[in-house]
Amino acid sequence: MNEEHRSGCPINLSLEVFGDKWSLLIIRDMIFGGKRHFRELLRSQEGISSNILADRLKMLVQIGMLTKADDPSHKQKAIYSLTEMAISLVPVLAQLGAWGRVWLPVSEELSIRAKLLEEGGPAMWEAFMNELREEHLRIVADTKRDAPGVRAHLQTAYEAVVARKQAEAGAPTT
Amino acid sequence: MNEEHRSGCPINLSLEVFGDKWSLLIIRDMIFGGKRHFRELLRSQEGISSNILADRLKMLVQIGMLTKADDPSHKQKAIYSLTEMAISLVPVLAQLGAWGRVWLPVSEELSIRAKLLEEGGPAMWEAFMNELREEHLRIVADTKRDAPGVRAHLQTAYEAVVARKQAEAGAPTT
């Protein structure tokens, strides 16, 4: 336990890790967006700049939330993977998303995933975490293996909302 | 929906509210520490400075997480109260505390509350939220009214750990 911490409070220590405007968004994009590469993460909804992204990735790797590896198919591509430490943030993100959906001016398409995750409850969070473990840690869960995947489900719902909104904008029924 | 937001994602919007190192600690001290006054909040574990505290309180009031009122017994004391928006952060704080307890170098005395809250589960969170509503919103829950109070329970556990640690330091059994 090195002594650069302000206190041993779990909330405080958590904030020391992602108490800024960007770190958690990177985790979000990796978990929900399936992003693994620098250039993919650079195209976030919120427009992170490359120096901040590079800095945060370095920090997240250093504290053990991510690992970095070479992409065998591409000599200068790096692949970032979630560690168990990051994967176990899923319940936190689910609760935070549920809270934000109620109290903040969210858009429908960007909050549909939060809604489904909230409705799915802890069972769905567990399934999602197992899926992420397989993908990022190459650990195969001993539970069921036939469902179409939580992320794919969330992604489909997101795209459906986007498509519907575009259709409404094209032929508005107002 | 004003257009100063980076995106309509619930995670992003949440970070725009408390994506810094201090805002959530103020909420934490009000929820778990029962603090209501500026001077009390100034004595945080982490040592917030008065200009930052003043700035964050102003912001939290403005976005509707807190309300500010005059203390009738003390003409220049201000009383800060949690709104429902802040009270409903309890599940988020519980999950975040649970995560931090596993992955970060927490101290025993400052994480005992997180442990109890985790073990108590959603039922305990609800009881705690009802307690906070009575205290901050003067809303009396129609459910049971005889338990000794969740915060008092957490506080007692905290003090017990502190007392035990002091005793061990005084007469170490190592």
Place this chain on the structure above:
DNA sequence: GCAAACCGGTTGCATATTGCAATCGAACGT
């Protein structure tokens, strides 16, 4: 075989945020 696009960053610089310590005037306790 060659140019264009893509790869993960880095650099320089302007602006914004934070941290720290001292201080404020009003009100309070004694």
Place this chain on the structure above:
DNA sequence: ACGTTCGATTGCAATATGCAACCGGTTTGC
């Protein structure tokens, strides 16, 4: 009358962020 407490505010130095241009190497498309 006097020191303390109240919720802040001020000035200033240090740090973090935002922005845009740029880097050398790699891969793609033709």
